[in-house]
Amino acid sequence: NAGVTQTPKFQVLKTGQSMTLQCAQDMNHEYMSWYRQDPGMGLRLIHYSVGAGITDQGEVPNGYNVSRSTTEDFPLRLLSAAPSQTSVYFCASSPTGETEAFFGQGTRLTVV
């Protein structure tokens, strides 16, 4: 049982490059979200989705795009990477009406 799977686990980007962080879940959860984890700041919500075709911004959405074409996948796109986006990114999913979130193993991104 895979749960929430994120790829890649590690990535180094140059300033200005773009890339997509992948997130897939096999639990048929409607809710999915992306967080970034920074020292001393905990996890902060970037974008979230309540179902296929529906996305919305979280606390720190600037510089990131998302789409949700299927229930299973919720990719996070960095449009033009900046050093301030160096962080660990976590994807999470929840069933509708439930509040326990299931997390992926994280993607450690470094922008140089």
Add this chain to the structure above:
Amino acid sequence: AQRVTQPEKLLSVFKGAPVELKCNYSYSGSPELFWYVQYSRQRLQLLLRHISRESIKGFTADLNKGETSFHLKKPFAQEEDSAMYYCALSGGYGNKLVFGAGTILRVKS
């Protein structure tokens, strides 16, 4: 505004000592509160939620609405409890979670 505060970045205790990880929150309405734990090289996972009122791995947490607190407690710490602990509240629609900054618990032998 919704906010979760964990005042301690690091809590270091000896094995067998009691543990209390502090968490305070601000939220307009009835909050749903959680403790998540991240062990070394593992993903974040749910430890406790206040509505279930259960004890997991010897940990308990009581919601105190008067003091707006949700402190995590364990009477006797074990070395395997060493981890990062996050307090979080659920912000309603879409299950948006608001996290505290986290507390590293280090249990020394």
